[in-house]
Amino acid sequence: MAKYLTNxxxxxxxxxxxxxxxxxxxxxxxxxxxxxxxxxxxxxxxxIQAQLDKMFxxxxxxxxxxxxxxxxxxxxxxAEHVEGxxxxxxxxxxxxxKNDESGKGVVIxxxxxxxxxxxxxxxxETIIWNSYRNWIRSYRDLxxxxxxxxxxxxxxxxxxxxxxxxxxxxxxGHTAHATREEAVEETEKMxxxxxxxxxxxxxxxxxxxxxxESERFAGAVDTLxxxxxxxxxxxxxxxxxxxxxxxxxxxFDVQFTDRNGKLEYVWATSWGLSTRTIGALIMxxxxxxxxxxxxxxxxxxVVIIPIYKNRExxxxxxxxxxxxxxxxxxxxxxVKYDDRDTNKPGWKFADYELKGVxxxxxxxxxxxxxxxxxxxxxxxxxxxTISASGATDHIKKLLGDIQENIFRKAGExxxxxxxxxxxxxxxxxxxxxxGGFIMAHWDGSPATEExxxxxxxxxxxxxxxxxxxxxxxxIYSGKPSVKRVLFSRAY
Amino acid sequence: MAKYLTNxxxxxxxxxxxxxxxxxxxxxxxxxxxxxxxxxxxxxxxxIQAQLDKMFxxxxxxxxxxxxxxxxxxxxxxAEHVEGxxxxxxxxxxxxxKNDESGKGVVIxxxxxxxxxxxxxxxxETIIWNSYRNWIRSYRDLxxxxxxxxxxxxxxxxxxxxxxxxxxxxxxGHTAHATREEAVEETEKMxxxxxxxxxxxxxxxxxxxxxxESERFAGAVDTLxxxxxxxxxxxxxxxxxxxxxxxxxxxFDVQFTDRNGKLEYVWATSWGLSTRTIGALIMxxxxxxxxxxxxxxxxxxVVIIPIYKNRExxxxxxxxxxxxxxxxxxxxxxVKYDDRDTNKPGWKFADYELKGVxxxxxxxxxxxxxxxxxxxxxxxxxxxTISASGATDHIKKLLGDIQENIFRKAGExxxxxxxxxxxxxxxxxxxxxxGGFIMAHWDGSPATEExxxxxxxxxxxxxxxxxxxxxxxxIYSGKPSVKRVLFSRAY
Numbered sequence: 001m002a003k004y005l006t007n008x009x010x011x012x013x014x015x016x017x018x019x020x021x022x023x024x025x026x027x028x029x030x031x032x033x034x035x036x037x038x039x040x041x042x043x044x045x046x047x048i049q050a051q052l053d054k055m056f057x058x059x060x061x062x063x064x065x066x067x068x069x070x071x072x073x074x075x076x077x078x079a080e081h082v083e084g085x086x087x088x089x090x091x092x093x094x095x096x097x098k099n100d101e102s103g104k105g106v107v108i109x110x111x112x113x114x115x116x117x118x119x120x121x122x123x124x125e126t127i128i129w130n131s132y133r134n135w136i137r138s139y140r141d142l143x144x145x146x147x148x149x150x151x152x153x154x155x156x157x158x159x160x161x162x163x164x165x166x167x168x169x170x171x172x173g174h175t176a177h178a179t180r181e182e183a184v185e186e187t188e189k190m191x192x193x194x195x196x197x198x199x200x201x202x203x204x205x206x207x208x209x210x211x212x213e214s215e216r217f218a219g220a221v222d223t224l225x226x227x228x229x230x231x232x233x234x235x236x237x238x239x240x241x242x243x244x245x246x247x248x249x250x251x252f253d254v255q256f257t258d259r260n261g262k263l264e265y266v267w268a269t270s271w272g273l274s275t276r277t278i279g280a281l282i283m284x285x286x287x288x289x290x291x292x293x294x295x296x297x298x299x300x301x302v303v304i305i306p307i308y309k310n311r312e313x314x315x316x317x318x319x320x321x322x323x324x325x326x327x328x329x330x331x332x333x334x335v336k337y338d339d340r341d342t343n344k345p346g347w348k349f350a351d352y353e354l355k356g357v358x359x360x361x362x363x364x365x366x367x368x369x370x371x372x373x374x375x376x377x378x379x380x381x382x383x384x385t386i387s388a389s390g391a392t393d394h395i396k397k398l399l400g401d402i403q404e405n406i407f408r409k410a411g412e413x414x415x416x417x418x419x420x421x422x423x424x425x426x427x428x429x430x431x432x433x434x435g436g437f438i439m440a441h442w443d444g445s446p447a448t449e450e451x452x453x454x455x456x457x458x459x460x461x462x463x464x465x466x467x468x469x470x471x472x473x474x475i476y477s478g479k480p481s482v483k484r485v486l487f488s489r490a491y
Numbered sequence: 492m493a494k495y496l497t498n499x500x501x502x503x504x505x506x507x508x509x510x511x512x513x514x515x516x517x518x519x520x521x522x523x524x525x526x527x528x529x530x531x532x533x534x535x536x537x538x539i540q541a542q543l544d545k546m547f548x549x550x551x552x553x554x555x556x557x558x559x560x561x562x563x564x565x566x567x568x569x570a571e572h573v574e575g576x577x578x579x580x581x582x583x584x585x586x587x588x589k590n591d592e593s594g595k596g597v598v599i600x601x602x603x604x605x606x607x608x609x610x611x612x613x614x615x616e617t618i619i620w621n622s623y624r625n626w627i628r629s630y631r632d633l634x635x636x637x638x639x640x641x642x643x644x645x646x647x648x649x650x651x652x653x654x655x656x657x658x659x660x661x662x663x664g665h666t667a668h669a670t671r672e673e674a675v676e677e678t679e680k681m682x683x684x685x686x687x688x689x690x691x692x693x694x695x696x697x698x699x700x701x702x703x704e705s706e707r708f709a710g711a712v713d714t715l716x717x718x719x720x721x722x723x724x725x726x727x728x729x730x731x732x733x734x735x736x737x738x739x740x741x742x743f744d745v746q747f748t749d750r751n752g753k754l755e756y757v758w759a760t761s762w763g764l765s766t767r768t769i770g771a772l773i774m775x776x777x778x779x780x781x782x783x784x785x786x787x788x789x790x791x792x793v794v795i796i797p798i799y800k801n802r803e804x805x806x807x808x809x810x811x812x813x814x815x816x817x818x819x820x821x822x823x824x825x826v827k828y829d830d831r832d833t834n835k836p837g838w839k840f841a842d843y844e845l846k847g848v849x850x851x852x853x854x855x856x857x858x859x860x861x862x863x864x865x866x867x868x869x870x871x872x873x874x875x876t877i878s879a880s881g882a883t884d885h886i887k888k889l890l891g892d893i894q895e896n897i898f899r900k901a902g903e904x905x906x907x908x909x910x911x912x913x914x915x916x917x918x919x920x921x922x923x924x925x926g927g928f929i930m931a932h933w934d935g936s937p938a939t940e941e942x943x944x945x946x947x948x949x950x951x952x953x954x955x956x957x958x959x960x961x962x963x964x965x966i967y968s969g970k971p972s973v974k975r976v977l978f979s980r981a982y
Contacts, residue, residue: 029622030565031609034558036622039637042555064533067525068611068642068658069581072588074521076596086588086597090560092611093584093599095646097563097577105567106577108584108608117599118522120559120583120611131520131527140833146530151559151642155586167559342631 005354008288012232016283020161023291023355025278033159033166037275040355041162043299044278045169049149051201051296052171052273055193061145061173066127068151069118074126077251081125084218088155090120090166120153125219125244125270128174129252136176136266138257143186144176162279163236163491170274176266178258180245183267184222187243190271191224194239202277203294203407204228204284205414206238207437207486209462214446217270221245227461227486229414230283233435235461235488238280241271279491285406291356292379294406295399302328302335302395303357307345307364314339317363320388324361324373327392333399353378358402359395379405420484427475427487431456437488439467441481443474452476452487461486496845499779503723507774511652514782514846516769524650524657528766531846532653534790535769536660540640542692542787543662543764546684552636552664557618559642560609565617568742572616575709579646581611581657611644616710616735616761619665620743627667627757629748634677635667653770654727654982661765667757669749671736674758675713678734681762682715685730693768694785694898695719695775696905697729698928698977700953705937708761712736718952718977720905721774724926726952726979729771732762770982776870776897782847783870785897786890793819793826793886794848798836798855805830808854811879815852815864818883824890844869849893850886870896911975918966918978922947928979930958932972934965943967943978952977 005022006014020026025041028034037045053063069092075082096112099105121127128146135141153167173190177183191208198204211223220242227235246265249255254266285292295301304325306317318339325335336357338348345362352360360376367373371388375395379402386394417436421427430438442448442460453459467483474481496513497505511517516532519525528536544554560583566573587603590596612618619637626632644658664681668674682699689695702714711733718726737756740746745757776783786792795816797808809830816826827848829839836853843851851867858864862879866886870893877885908927912918921929933939933951944950958974965972 027622027625029558030562030618031558031560034560036558037556039553039555043553045556046554062530062534063537064530065528065536065660067520067522067527068644069522069525071521073596075588082588082597086590089586089588090583090609091585091588091599092581094582095580097566097573097580097582097610099577105564106573108582118581119588127521131518134518153559169556 005288005290008231008286015288016279017161019282019286019290025282026161028161031166033156035161035165035167037169040299041278044281044293044297045275047297047299048201048277049171052197053149055197056147056171056173059145059189059193061147061175063148064146065148065150066124066131068121070121070124070127072117072119074130075119077126078219078247080247081219081251085122085154089122090153090155092118092120121150122152122154123270123272124148124150124152124172125174125248125268126252129248129254129268132176132266133252133254136254136256139178139259142176142178142256142266143182145173145186146175147171147173160279162275162282164276168275170272172272173270175269176249176254177269178256178264178267180267183245183269184243187222187224187241187269187271190269191226191239191241194241194271194273195226198226198228198238198277199407201294201296202281202284203296203403203410204238204280205407205411207462207464209464209467209486211240211462212446212449212460212485214449215460217242219244219247221247225462227490228280228284229417229437229488230280230491231413232283233417233488235437235486235490236276236280236283237461237490238277239271239273242269244268244270284410286356289381290354292406293356293358295358295403298356298358299334300336300355300357301333301399302359302361303348303352304335304337304361304363305345305348305352306337306339307362309365313365316368317365320368321361321363324388324391328395331392331396333396349376359398361391361395377402379409421475422472424475427458428456431458431487431489435489437461437486439464439484440475440487441472441483442485443477443479443481445477445479448474448477448479457489458487459490461488461490496779496781499722499777506779507770508652510773510777510781510845516773517652519652522657524647526652526656526658528660531790532769535772535784535788536766538788538790539692539768540662543688544640546688547638547662547664550636550680550684552638552666554639555637556639556641557615557622559612561612561615561618563608563610565621566610568617569710569738571738572710572742576613576645580613581644581646583609583611612641613643613645614761614763615639615641615643615663616665616739616759617743620739620745620759623667623757624743624745627745627747630669630750633667633669633747633757634673636664636677637666638662638664651770653773654767656766659766661763663763664761666760667740667745668760669747669755669758671758674736674760675734678713678715678732678760678762681760682717682730682732685732685762685764686717688764689717689719689729689768690898692785692787693729693772693775694787694894694901695729695771696898696902698953698955700955700958700977702731702953703937703940703951703976705940706951708733710735710738712738716953718981719771719775720908720928720979721771721982722904723774724908724979726928726977726981727767727771727774728952728981729768730762730764733760735759735761775901777847780872781845783897784847784849786849786894789847789849790825791827791846791848792824792890793850793852794839794843795826795828795852795854796836796839796843797830798853800856804856807859808856811859812852812854815879815882819886822883822887824887840867850889852882852886868893870900912966913963915966918949919947922949922978922980926980928952928977930955930975931966931978932963932974933976934968934970934972936968936970939965939968939970948980949978950981952979952981
């Protein structure tokens with residue numbers, strides 16, 4: 001299988017596309033820009049959902065569901081919001097088809113034209129704040145800490161599986177608060193929840209920081225983001241958390257009576273993470289053999305493959321394999337025993353490497369004799385033979401080691417490919433020829449940011465929280481700067 | 492709170508609507524026919540999802556995700572399917588807005604007209620079978636056992652919260668099989684899974700049976716359904732499972748090579764259950780005090796309310812309450828301790844009755860002295876005082892009893908309101924004046940079925956699997972019949 005993958009170092013984009021298709025994660029659909037998320041890809045999304053949902057609930061959030069449709073007029077209420085989303089939205093204009101008079105299929109029934117067009121949600125601030133107006137009267141009704149798991153549509157012209165699709169799945173949190181401070185705190189709390197999830201479950205180190213004005217969410221006062229580095233040296237924004245100020249409360253007239261009886265506009269945040277994350281997961285860790293999945297998000301953590309010449313051998317092996325399987329499952333480890341006789345072991349080995357199953361166990365007749373197992377770990381491609389007796393503990397520990405090792409490796413890659421630069425020619429050289437994260441001084445002006453983008457395609461990924469105050473000169477304009485910001489080309 | 496509910500026995504429809512709103516389950520949105528599912532209502536849906544998803548996986552199914560949009564031409568391929576859904580679908584015609592030249596908001600950009608209109612999925616057979624065409628080559632690729640959790644849109648003209656909304660949430664299973672027998676078996680298996688879920692988790696007895704031709708899913712060879720009786724004597728279809736024959740395989744040209752090397756069309760099933768189920772749950776069990784939720788689907792199973800006059804009392808009570816809470820939680824029971832000082836105990840009692848929390852514990856100063864608790868069960872409204880020492884076991888058992896009692900009660904109601912009738916005037920009388928399930932003979936003709944519907948608004952809910960063969964005469968036409976079928980007015 002893996003031999004059909006394009007070489008990662010020769011053509012990264014094609015390697016990525018091959019991998020998504022061949023590992024059975026997703027495919028293009030008959031609808032332009034929309035993907036089908038296949039069962040194996042969706043199983044990863046289910047793992048992501050389950051973990052994030054748990055973290056949201058642990059921080060006091062509840063789920064709800066708001067309509068797919070947004071009346072067109074809602075968009076015009078928040079000026080920046082409509083600017084940001086109007087150019088890429090799917091619009092419903094009619095609600096009925098009828099038989100074509102020529103007898104060839106169906107056509108729109110012109111009599112069924114909507115009075116007001118409906119937009120398929122590209123994000124739900126407007127419809128949600130329109131509901132919140134009726135839910136919030138007093139400070140006692142606050143905070144509202146609500147999340148929604150949903151599909152959204154943004155009519156992208158150039159699409160790529162997982163990374164950029166017209167329809168995608170995500171969660172969007174929308175919270176309402178009595179004070180500015182509380183909303184800012186929530187914005188920060190949620191970017192930290194995302195960072196925690198991405199680092200500890202996706203095994204992917206991130207840089208946390210503020211977006212510049214030009215990269216901010218349409219309608220936000222401040223956008224916080226986590227940025228990760230892919231193996232081709234490009235950045236990818238994994239999640240964002242927005243402090244919306246009182247913008248949507250003003251647009252939808254959501255006021256409350258505070259503790260002193262005064263009428264005030266409500267403070268808002270929103271935050272989202274999407275199926276794009278699966279693209280990041282694939283691109284950050286995988287290799288020329290296929291996917292490398294961190295055990296905590298792998299749909300199958302351990303696969304057991306029997307190696308046999310006849311039915312009798314298979315029977316002995318199966319007995320041993322099923323015993324190991326249930327012992328592992330009792331420890332919360334997900335295991336697949338693949339005893340299909342339609343494919344040879346070698347084919348299966350390659351297939352599970354392609355699919356990124358963290359641990360493979362092979363059991364042959366000699367293993368039965370010796371009470372041993374052959375263990376293969378996907379991250380390092382290393383094999384070892386262990387005693388079957390201590391297998392459960394060994395594998396439990398191994399899965400932990402693999403999770404750690406993948407994170408460590410990604411961290412080393414990020415460190416090795418983060419450059420602190422002070423000269424424009426170095427900036428251009430690194431951006432053009434190597435890729436990676438560049439920490440450089442910037443004069444803070446949108447004009448300079450735009451110029452740098454025009455000349456190098458590199459953008460400011462974020463102003464990192466932990467970038468220390470230091471005197472410096474903007475790498476492009478030479479004007480004074482007080483801290484370095486993070487640049488890279490990005491997905 | 493509850494006193495503001497319309498009396499169930501005076502105006503059932505208004506009672507239902509009041510209850511949905513006042514128990515904070517859902518509300519109408521700004522978009523015609525679309526509801527907002529509020530956190531408490533959505534928490535019930537999450538419970539339903541979690542349990543069903545477990546049951547689907549235990550029967551070998553996996554989840555995937557297919558596009559929201561369906562190209563219009565796909566609809567014309569299966570003749571009955573388009574007949575069934577064309578008249579109630581939302582149609583996307585454009586993909587961009589632009590600023591209105593008058594400066595007032597945004598308008599459709601006529602330059603961004605789609606070449607082919609896209610339909611928002613009312614159900615996904617067409618887009619899924621178009622994908623399956625590329626997934627299935629040989630009998631080795633079968634069966635495909637795939638489920639999708641998704642939103643769908645059917646442009647209903649008369650809508651009611653949960654029961655009938657333009658957009659609703661559901662799951663839709665779509666399976667592909669090598670033989671007719673296997674597909675029929677799957678269709679039956681899934682109606683049994685639904686029945687198991689509805690009876691054992693929703694505590695709602697159902698009648699399983701076949702739909703008549705006129706009530707069949709558009710494109711199905713056979714539709715199996717589970718039907719439940721609501722407290723106003725109307726029936727409600729809770730779930731359906733369709734045997735689709737080779738209809739969609741033919742429409743989308745999905746063929747496979749069988750074991751003998753012969754090219755054959757694939758056999759299909761689909762099955763779905765939606766947020767409508769929440770409507771059934773509410774209508775079947777609730778009373779004039781509010782919701783009655785079966786413990787297995789209640790978001791909060793036990794609420795603890797402190798009764799105190801001063802801070803010191805509250806402190807003692809809280810210590811005891813939190814001890815009970817964690818003991819219950821260790822036993823997998825979800826507990827809320829409501830020590831808010833913004834509302835009086837009486838108000839809280841009424842509110843949790845309205846919300847259908849199965850068990851309420853009240854703890855006052857005297858309970859602390861006596862090491863006792865006051866326990867209230869929502870289903871019977873009965874109170875008792877128990878010793879705090881054995882509380883966990885007592886409440887665990889009580890939750891089981893409540894689950895059973897609600898099911899038993901609903902079963903008695905169904906039995907008491909199921910009539911075996913042989914005279915048309917009785918049929919009319921029961922239908923008009925009492926409501927309920929009627930088991931009566933039918934001559935098997937769609938014309939008779941239609942006449943009965945015209946005259947009484949009663950429809951054939953299903954031909955029950957367990958309706959015994961017996962000679963009889965059609966209750967309407969007097970023509971011969973071999974078994975009774977189930978009639979009622981229905982939602």
